[in-house]
Amino acid sequence: MSNSPQTPVWFITGASAGFGHSIALEALSRGHKVIASARSASSLSFLASAGAHTVALDVTFPQPSIEAVASAAVSKYGYITHLVNAAGYMLFGAIEETSPAEDLAIFSTNVLGTLNRSWVCTVQLD
DSSP: OOOSOOOOEEEEESTTSHHHHHHHHHHHHTTOEEEEEESOGGGGHHHHHTTOEEEEOOTTSOHHHHHHHHHHHHHHHSOBOEEEEOOOOOOOSOGGGSOHHHHHHHHIIIIIHHHHHHHHHHTTBO
């Protein structure tokens, strides 16, 4: 990480709701730059109007898709200082009530998606 003073740039996944949305709003309120992502860019319209740069990103997509979004973020601001992996979800109910496809979707989002974003973005952090 650089020791030079700079405006923080946040790359936040899962920014359409919950913790990701709240963290994005707080960062913007402090004058920081925010790249907010969610599966649907249209779900980020409020953050866009608040000053965030918004992008569609499905974290279960292959790593090259995530690399392209991270590279575009670095191209826009020159660096990323913070990564927030807030994309995720869960199902409620007994294990026998879920299907293997639902379990795989949760694992792909919550575990593999987080690992992919971390691998891609940590090399971009300044």
